[in-house]
Amino acid sequence: MDRDVERFFEECPTNSSAVAKVQSFIQRQQDGSGALIRPIVCVTSGGTTVPLERHCVRFIDNFSGGTRGALSAENFLEAGYAVIFLHRRHSIQPFTKGLPSGQILDFMTSVLEPDEGPQHGMHVSESASELVSNCVQRAQDAAASGMLLRLPFETLFQYLQSLRAIAQQLRPLGRHAALYLAAAVSDFYIPWPQMVEHKIQSAEFGEGFHLELQKVPKMLGSLRHVWAPEAFLVSFKLETDEKLLISKAQGSISKYGVHSVVANILETRKEIVYIVHPGAKNGGAAQVDEVLRGQEQFIEAPLVAKIVQLHKTYLGGEQ
């Protein structure tokens, strides 16, 4: 294993508690003989935080509400996958799109119904009822089916520890497991040993202030070749500069051997994404497939459909 990756985990301040939950979740997807009933995908979602102090008051964050991850998780569930949803705490959850947290007070109405006994009579307003009803029903179905495991993270440290633990647990499933890395993970951080203990005092930094950040070791190689070598690996590229997008996506394939890269531009990411993959020809050049939202409500429907298709092709290669 990469020495930098090893050192990263040695220095990590916290330990992941995900292992036991993931183990029993995987067991639930197996029949009495231990055979897998359905494929399992780990969908990561939301941004990681990078603490600037050990008693953390300030941190660097990545822009990500978690919409891509949450909607993708829904679509994987509908395609028959069991889903491990590794998400930033308080990011958007599957089946809650259209129910923003701030608006909860707006769609509830208090109806006093003294005739009906000791009920408090809180109802969803008429206008919002269909939307809320639909979301709640789908979420309850997913919970009841035992096909959705939600694991939260906050810091970069927690995210990478959980991702490694999940990948290692998925390893025995071979090609039937998939990793769909939609989370926005920081490229740089302050290693725990170099981190100051207390809140950085503004008096200490005269007019200017230098923050020394280090590169986060690239984990894609370890994930692909060590943690879960057979799992179908989908990584993401988000850029704001169109000129760099496809070449950077191709780099992830040639450097780390990922199976597909979902490449998108910040401003247009809800309308168009590119799926870059080695393709059928295997002539050296990567294939780029364009996915458009089209008439769908959300682009994650055709996006996940395409990924599921690529995963099926990959599974077929096993026989």
Add this chain to the structure above:
Amino acid sequence: MDRDVERFFEECPTNSSAVAKVQSFIQRQQDGSGALIRPIVCVTSGGTTVPLERHCVRFIDNFSGGTRGALSAENFLEAGYAVIFLHRRHSIQPFTKGLPSGQILDFMTSVLEPDEGPQHGMHVSESASELVSNCVQRAQDAAASGMLLRLPFETLFQYLQSLRAIAQQLRPLGRHAALYLAAAVSDFYIPWPQMVEHKIQSAEFGEGFHLELQKVPKMLGSLRHVWAPEAFLVSFKLETDEKLLISKAQGSISKYGVHSVVANILETRKEIVYIVHPGAKNGGAAQVDEVLRGQEQFIEAPLVAKIVQLHKTYLGGEQ
């Protein structure tokens, strides 16, 4: 006005749209003759973001869920104040404590009631009903009373622009206005002219990476002496190191002339806060009052009660 403060606002990328809303809100708190019916407080809440790129993918954030601000706003409303709630978007809102966003799916139940016509029959589960009912009722009362104005911000730029606009609108109210600055505002930032256009490429920063940040000009002096010289000004100090806390709070009084500083330690902030103020004796030394949560559900009840009392004393000084 301070030249640094002036330059900060000249360079700001966006403009505040708060002015019109604040104007009509203030009018609603006045009777036909223009006399003020009740005092008005601006409560700021949540952390500011500091963008690292103009097309913002990464930003520095401050740890703050906004609980202090949201609960304080509730208590000011109950004390008869009109409240301008200047809050980080998606931070905790007044009357929603106990209703975390992620749990919305857990307290709703879908009840099919075919007899009752075209209703979708979404109800709050029995177990959560009293809590939800209480929160929704109080929020609806506040909205109906016209005594709560909610204004969101995201970046440091938006926050300071809105704060300045609000303070300038409150200026004519003299001592009857108060500013209660519970938001966690960044001390450092990258000025817009120095900010890169696109996402910082990790390839550009070899092994390490230097982020050049500048001090945010101190606005408390301008707020106190220029924007709203008579308004009762309450600032906050959050530290993780107890040794620095009180002396830093006293510094805000001697340097900027704020009327009270709420000083708290990150780990114990829900149990104990210190209110530092010039005191009755006026013998040069600031007075430190300890506020404990005690038997109250939240410490914001005794905290706001103490601030209201100090504001009353300050108002009395006008006669």
